[in-house]
Amino acid sequence: MPITIRPAFEQDIPAIAAMVNRFAAQDIMLPRSEASIRQTLADWLVAADTSNHALAGCGALVPLTETLVEIRSLAVHEDYQGQGVGGQLVLALVEIARDQGYEQVCALTLRENFFTRLGFEVVDRWSISPKVWQACIYCPKFHRCDEVAVSMPLVAAPAKAEESKVPGWNGLLRWDAWQPLKLAYQQRPSGGER
Numbered sequence: 001m002p003i004t005i006r007p008a009f010e011q012d013i014p015a016i017a018a019m020v021n022r023f024a025a026q027d028i029m030l031p032r033s034e035a036s037i038r039q040t041l042a043d044w045l046v047a048a049d050t051s052n053h054a055l056a057g058c059g060a061l062v063p064l065t066e067t068l069v070e071i072r073s074l075a076v077h078e079d080y081q082g083q084g085v086g087g088q089l090v091l092a093l094v095e096i097a098r099d100q101g102y103e104q105v106c107a108l109t110l111r112e113n114f115f116t117r118l119g120f121e122v123v124d125r126w127s128i129s130p131k132v133w134q135a136c137i138y139c140p141k142f143h144r145c146d147e148v149a150v151s152m153p154l155v156a157a158p159a160k161a162e163e164s165k166v167p168g169w170n171g172l173l174r175w176d177a178w179q180p181l182k183l184a185y186q187q188r189p190s191g192g193e194r
């Protein structure tokens with residue numbers, strides 16, 4: 001099946017929503033309304049079957065900070081899974097993120113092996129805490145989240161940054177990029193008050 005990866009068009013929206021929401025009904029991804037897809041359409045890619053124009057897959061980039069972007073709503077139609085379509089979508093989204101000047105791409109996923117085979121590494125969820133503060137706290141599964149955080153750096157982490165001295169600190173997230181990170185990574189003073 002000949003597949004092309006291309007930007008999403010207005011006419012793709014119903015098929016994207018139908019596919020994403022079918023998987024959402026199986027509790028393996030979050031639902032998206034047609035309106036929310038339309039609002040962010042410029043950030044979506046689709047995989048299209050050029051033989052019959054069917055939607056084979058989709059995925060979107062969601063900026064979390066000036067330096068961190070998330071891959072969200074990644075889905076491949078059941079008829080096209082296991083043929084490399086998801087991998088092509090992820091790598092195309094990564095290239096767009098790189099071209100747009102982001103320093104790091106992340107995702108929350110139930111398929112960590114799929115992402116690690118593409119070059120992502122499993123990271124502590126708090127190291128992508130802009131995602132947690134902006135989106136996860138509204139998720140009905142927040143308190144029973146079974147997803148794993150993965151990330152791929154697009155630039156080298158600053159070797160001598162003050163932040164990198166904090167254990168577990170994600171050196172590509174800057175203090176000034178996201179204020180709540182300071183709280184999340186704040187070290188308790190030894191013997192001090194709690």
Ligand SMILES: CC(C)(COP(=O)(O)OP(=O)(O)OC[C@H]1O[C@@H](n2cnc3c(N)ncnc32)[C@H](O)[C@@H]1OP(=O)(O)O)[C@@H](O)C(=O)NCCC(=O)NCCS
Pocket residue numbers: 023028029074075076077080081082083084085086087088107108109110111113114115117
């Ligand atoms: C997760 C998902 C996007 C992966 O898409 P996909 O097109 O099946 O992904 P790929 O084909 O690139 O890779 C899937 C597997 O097939 C293998 N594969 C890739 N190309 C292949 C080929 N030509 N022949 C055989 N196997 C192949 C890959 O090694 C990969 O194995 P892994 O998952 O153990 O690493 C898809 O399964 C999906 O939409 N699932 C439901 C929705 C979902 O879970 N979305 C959230 C994702 S975070």
